[in-house]
Amino acid sequence: MNATLLIISSGILVYCLFVLTVGFRSYRLELIKQRLVKIESSKIVDNTMYEDIPFVERIIKPTIDSIVEMFTKIIPISKKDQEALGRQLLQAGIRMNPVNYSAMRVMILILFVVVFVLLSIQRFGFNLLYIAIAAIMGLYSGYVILRFTLASRITNRQEKIHKQFPEFLDLLSVCVEAGLGFDQAVNYVSKEYVGEISEEFRIMLRDINLGSSRKQALSALQTRVPLEQLKTFSAAVIQADEMGISLKNILNVQAANVRLRYKQKIEEKAQTLSIKILFPMVLFIFPVIFIIILGPAVPSLMDLFGN
Numbered sequence: 001m002n003a004t005l006l007i008i009s010s011g012i013l014v015y016c017l018f019v020l021t022v023g024f025r026s027y028r029l030e031l032i033k034q035r036l037v038k039i040e041s042s043k044i045v046d047n048t049m050y051e052d053i054p055f056v057e058r059i060i061k062p063t064i065d066s067i068v069e070m071f072t073k074i075i076p077i078s079k080k081d082q083e084a085l086g087r088q089l090l091q092a093g094i095r096m097n098p099v100n101y102s103a104m105r106v107m108i109l110i111l112f113v114v115v116f117v118l119l120s121i122q123r124f125g126f127n128l129l130y131i132a133i134a135a136i137m138g139l140y141s142g143y144v145i146l147r148f149t150l151a152s153r154i155t156n157r158q159e160k161i162h163k164q165f166p167e168f169l170d171l172l173s174v175c176v177e178a179g180l181g182f183d184q185a186v187n188y189v190s191k192e193y194v195g196e197i198s199e200e201f202r203i204m205l206r207d208i209n210l211g212s213s214r215k216q217a218l219s220a221l222q223t224r225v226p227l228e229q230l231k232t233f234s235a236a237v238i239q240a241d242e243m244g245i246s247l248k249n250i251l252n253v254q255a256a257n258v259r260l261r262y263k264q265k266i267e268e269k270a271q272t273l274s275i276k277i278l279f280p281m282v283l284f285i286f287p288v289i290f291i292i293i294l295g296p297a298v299p300s301l302m303d304l305f306g307n
Helices: 002-052 055-074 079-092 098-124 128-177 182-192 196-209 214-224 228-243 247-276 278-294 297-306
Strands: none
Touching: 079 098, 079 128, 079 214, 098 128, 128 182, 128 196, 128 228, 128 247, 182 196, 196 214, 214 228, 228 247, 247 278
16 A cells, blocks of 8 residues: 555656656746747847938947047046046036047047148148148137137026026925925926926936935036036035925025025116117217218308318
8 A cells, every 4th residue: 555655656746847847848948939039029129220310320420439439549638637628518518528528629620720721722732831820720710619619608508507597496496395305396397397407407316316415416516507506505405404404495595595696687787788788879879860960060061161
């Protein structure tokens, strides 16, 4: 009886092991098939996406990137200059490595020099003096244009942020009063409010999600946007975060102060309009008025003095 039970148990054990082995093998084969199907489908999607990419994105942009990378390895730039240029690029809204930007700038300068030299050769022939002068003019023109472009972009972006900040802060305070947390309110307002200020706050949220503290993210925001009102706002938020104070009242006060300062700034600009309009009036309007008033008397005066 015991021998019969032992034989039956052994048979059941062998059968179960056989079923498990075959089933596990078929399961692995099924998984492999599913992965192959996914790979094939992703290849098809990638091919169609690749076909939809424009020629500039497929050919020209990678070529320019490789050239910029080549110049990056050649051009030396100190760490101090990299930090200064990096701050300027962040303030201008250019998300680019300072070394790569310097390499691109050198490429543009070379392009300016080549264009000016070719124009000089076409106009004056192969004259070394004119070629040297044209090269210097091209180098200087490219340098001035690049510096002016970066500076004007920084100025325009900071002015836009300065105009958008009061409205953004009003919406942020309303969302916090409605019950949202600070990060949730910033996320919601950044999505709904379109502008450069929303882009900067989205970068701040991304830094927080990547592991930075709120203080570090706000400090980085101050570096990108050197606005006095934003510095005051960041300091108030950091202080409230460290001391555990409610942000609702602080945001209301900050929003009121920002609106007041913006209103005062507009009033100051309005007061300077009378002085600014004085010069075009003296140069262009007053002479025309004098001509209209004194014009009819000129022939009589000429006849009087002629006699």
